[in-house]
Amino acid sequence: MGMIGGGIGSFIGDVHRKASSIDGMIELVCGAFSSSAEKSKKSGQELFLPANRCYGSFEEMILEEKKLPEGERMDFVSIVTPNHMHFAPAKMALENGFHVVCDKPMTLTIEEAEALEKLVTETGLIFALTHNYPGNPMVKQARAMVANGDLGAIRKVNVQYHQGWLATAVEKTGQKQASWRVDPTKSGVGGALGDIGTHAENLVEFITGMELSEIAADLGRVGAGRVLDDDGNVLLRFANGAKGTMSFSQIATGEENNLIVRVYGEKGSLEWHQENPNELITRWLDEPKKIYTPNGNNLYPESIAASRIPSGHPEGYLEAFANVYRNFATHLMARLEGKPIQRPDYPTVADGVRGVKFIHAAVKSDKNNAAWVKL
Amino acid sequence: MGMIGGGIGSFIGDVHRKASSIDGMIELVCGAFSSSAEKSKKSGQELFLPANRCYGSFEEMILEEKKLPEGERMDFVSIVTPNHMHFAPAKMALENGFHVVCDKPMTLTIEEAEALEKLVTETGLIFALTHNYPGNPMVKQARAMVANGDLGAIRKVNVQYHQGWLATAVEKTGQKQASWRVDPTKSGVGGALGDIGTHAENLVEFITGMELSEIAADLGRVGAGRVLDDDGNVLLRFANGAKGTMSFSQIATGEENNLIVRVYGEKGSLEWHQENPNELITRWLDEPKKIYTPNGNNLYPESIAASRIPSGHPEGYLEAFANVYRNFATHLMARLEGKPIQRPDYPTVADGVRGVKFIHAAVKSDKNNAAWVKL
């Protein structure tokens, strides 16, 4: 793995490194951790990387690594930069034969997103988008229950993703996480929308296997002087007729990372809370509420496969994230070994396109007083 | 108290009787429990009422009771009939000098609602609407915290009210609760909207002290053949600029009575779950999450006044309902004794008007593809 972005001190870079290493399948071999060659080298040094594989730019990394013999050079890049720096390195990596792991939202524009999708199709390379929440064992169980018809046809979906870290003007305090996220040149047209709204959108589509057909979005710019949304309330309509709501916010004072999804079907329903991820609450027409737990009783194989340790031993954010990497790596290894490849169990470039379309649809709807916009 | 509707076997009639009696301030002295004089008498008998005060119609009750000497005759009527039978008895009671307790939604039309409001103003009589959830000690605390500025300006509100009892076609099984609720001649233009959406609307306005200014409602008629909504997803805008979502449903399979409200302010936020009503969850910029409990530490007087027993001894639905009656009765007794009257601590005819306007706005919005409609 060669990392693009994520120098020492970066929250998400560190998460990617830990998550990719937990299962011993992926090794960080090089990086372009910073646009400053010096900083990049320093970051690499703290990560025990050889100096000659710490690059000052992603272009350099891709070109230099390509020159190395197969088996020695990196197999794939992991792009953990701010949003505006996803497209260029992803494109160049694909064009030079490297597989790609890319953070979300995938690109700033729909055109870029579709360009990447086209490239992936043409090159046949593997592309994983790091929506981590589908990596949770209980989310896998939720998806499997819906897919197996346990809930019957889905009728209603509610999702909320509430954080409070932008409740005050932290972007004016020099907090780096905040400053690029409120800046449209770096974040794109969506603020909280792109940062967490896309997680909510992806999670809902992942669990239900249903596509959003149209949305009506009422965005808020609550923090003084913010040009991007920091809050949103959205009506949802799905292709199968199901309806629902989405609420996301980064100004929900005191909330930490409160992502909750509720899915209601004809025969049963389910509820999952990211902050207590080791429970899947299910409700039924004729039975009491049942709580599933990772590696606990009566799970689908997809869920069991996503746990590393026995039931009652909590797993968390890093392990869910690691599952995205593990499934990507498993897929990649099968590819490298010429084995038959199964349906990817990680978000793909297609999910990336969906996410970018969602962002743009929401912004368009909001500009038009929350009128319906098709995805 | 003279009861209109609520014969033996009626869920809500029994609730009103229990709730009104818990504090020993209100006595049921007569009733028109049914439109059949015989059935009414039978219900009254089981309630230990004298036969001559069990009437075959509300008209008869109002006229006959009026003839009794003051002190002996009922002081007020309690109207617990289906929605279409609220207006006529409320109007007649007010016109004949009786105070009124009336179930929600107050009337079928905005005209009726405003007519009652006018009558209340003109007669000076007391009118309580039995939204019971504001009776909860933790809801009182929530309102007091907002009113005292503990949360700062409110920025966002999310409310859900999910039930699952109409997830299947129970109205076709002879279930009486269901059959009138899906019938527009009895329910009015709103189905779940009127039945529980109004509770959500009232709760939000009660806690925040803010008025909804406009809504965009996407209603569902999920059950086969239903003409009234049994599900709804709504965008909310408040007069002060706050925004939010409402989701209500009676087809949320497996849900019992899952009313949850979240209110986010500049400085803090709060969350309340009706199914576990003895907790008020609060979150803060600089402090850990704090959980308030009835009669527990650090409460406002309004909240303490709403508890009957020490902290840790759970109170529930009936006690909250009883608080509406108790506060009404306290108000009424003050009136009867000529004492100065304070601001009502129960929902009034004005809340009833708000609720009916909310129903009609939601229906209008839904007909117009969830366009914004002002209240």
Place this chain on the structure above:
Amino acid sequence: MGMIGGGIGSFIGDVHRKASSIDGMIELVCGAFSSSAEKSKKSGQELFLPANRCYGSFEEMILEEKKLPEGERMDFVSIVTPNHMHFAPAKMALENGFHVVCDKPMTLTIEEAEALEKLVTETGLIFALTHNYPGNPMVKQARAMVANGDLGAIRKVNVQYHQGWLATAVEKTGQKQASWRVDPTKSGVGGALGDIGTHAENLVEFITGMELSEIAADLGRVGAGRVLDDDGNVLLRFANGAKGTMSFSQIATGEENNLIVRVYGEKGSLEWHQENPNELITRWLDEPKKIYTPNGNNLYPESIAASRIPSGHPEGYLEAFANVYRNFATHLMARLEGKPIQRPDYPTVADGVRGVKFIHAAVKSDKNNAAWVKL
């Protein structure tokens, strides 16, 4: 009902009045609310009782009421005095033909307890002990599940009853609840042991249907100068070989009324929390955790009978208490009408004897350095 003790301002008197009136089956007709005739009359007046039926002593009440014609006189006494004042009025009531509802612990000594048991047997009168927790719908469900063998043979039981209201020396502040409870002349040999330990003991025996055979108790007198226990830790052994622990405390700082019971059987186990009483958590060998709720899916009839309102509408402490009164009243009415009487569904004089034996066994064990003492 004639009440003994429980004058205005008394916590438990008010609870008994509310609980006995909720179902409209029991009417308070007289009382000896205080040892001062004047105070008793004043209390009665506030309760809308005629002055001539407000007595200055329980002896007077029993004798005077006896003179009244049947149908007019009270049917039973309800004794809500401090512990040392239970035996005498209970004995006299039984000797004069009145049924008895009595607060717990039943008496100060085992001799008194057995004397009452003998009197009840001899007179054939009905005696209910107001342990209220068995009145909860979820506790009824728990008992029914054990009785029906759903859990298999019970192997382990853990119970805790933690309060914090005596964490500081409130008895020195004039708090009446505290002052008599720390006084051995009024409380008896047990402090927290008698006040809440007996609730824990009764609840465990009620749910499991098993008798404690021996206990080893290590009591604490944590508050400065206290002669009675305010904390206890106990090992439990049951007749069938099951073992367990009990912990009770009134110095558990910040706890409100945190009664939790866990029962483990061969095939399944259950857990109930008094502070969130509307859930019964069950765990199984081969199934996910299931949460039962009052009036929810898959309940035993005994549980359904203990709920007044639909699922999702929380009931609490008063309703559980009311169930004790309702079941007593149902039993009593069947008796009065000469109908066949079923097995009592409320704690009886036998439970009272068990409780007093438990107190004395614990005190004896504690004096002997927590050696085992048989009950």
Place this chain on the structure above:
Amino acid sequence: MGMIGGGIGSFIGDVHRKASSIDGMIELVCGAFSSSAEKSKKSGQELFLPANRCYGSFEEMILEEKKLPEGERMDFVSIVTPNHMHFAPAKMALENGFHVVCDKPMTLTIEEAEALEKLVTETGLIFALTHNYPGNPMVKQARAMVANGDLGAIRKVNVQYHQGWLATAVEKTGQKQASWRVDPTKSGVGGALGDIGTHAENLVEFITGMELSEIAADLGRVGAGRVLDDDGNVLLRFANGAKGTMSFSQIATGEENNLIVRVYGEKGSLEWHQENPNELITRWLDEPKKIYTPNGNNLYPESIAASRIPSGHPEGYLEAFANVYRNFATHLMARLEGKPIQRPDYPTVADGVRGVKFIHAAVKSDKNNAAWVKL
């Protein structure tokens, strides 16, 4: 790191490998994964280790690694074998100059435990015992709150550790985890006592900073034919006069890994649930319940240091385990670099001695009908 035991398929070996690698500070360089040289090599191969560093015995590994130049040879051994195989390799490692990480319980006998303690003192080598629960950020916070006097003097402690995986006779099904744990030649004199009772003991002493002075233990051998305890109920007395209970079980049907600790002080109390580890519940004399969260508001530095990711992003069992390794590694690196060494923030050989004494005291007490035994 050189691992002893923990071949592929071993639960705890895999946990140690993941936990030790998360922070990128520790590298597995060799192993004696099995007593069969062939199996050991095979395990090592799957872990990408060179064949010549996969040894057939811990003796061979220690001797061979010792021959390697400093900087190349392993720095420490990690012993993850069943209990009876802890002492010999730990002793030999220390005698040959290697630092030690050792699983719990440390040894079978008190003599062995004290011998290791003596060796550690004499050699000055570093010894960490892998009680993982003290690694949790909320447990760190709990300890810091007690240490800083936030709760005042501690008066009462309750701890339970309930599992259900031995509720049936799984040891007869060939389940390896079960078969050695019920075998006294491998487990030692304690069954569940040694396996999880020691975790409970260690957690309580870690949080409170208090030493158990004496215990009274009533052990159960519930599973048919078991010679070791699979259940236990224990009274606790601490040196400072505090009292409490411990309950542990591996026959608590349906329980997963339900470790709960409650600590009550004069001014406040705290409660922590291992299965939902990202909350620390605190209760207070004069304030509402407060819930602390990892990396959330108002934490002590010791707690913050134990989190890797922002608040609201759950961490779990592996991260807590990793904290033990990280703190050990930090300590070790300081040593290797000659930097001043701070007080260890991981369980040490002294904790190991405490644990073994606890096991033997409990067994002795149980044999004497739960009489008190001093530690």
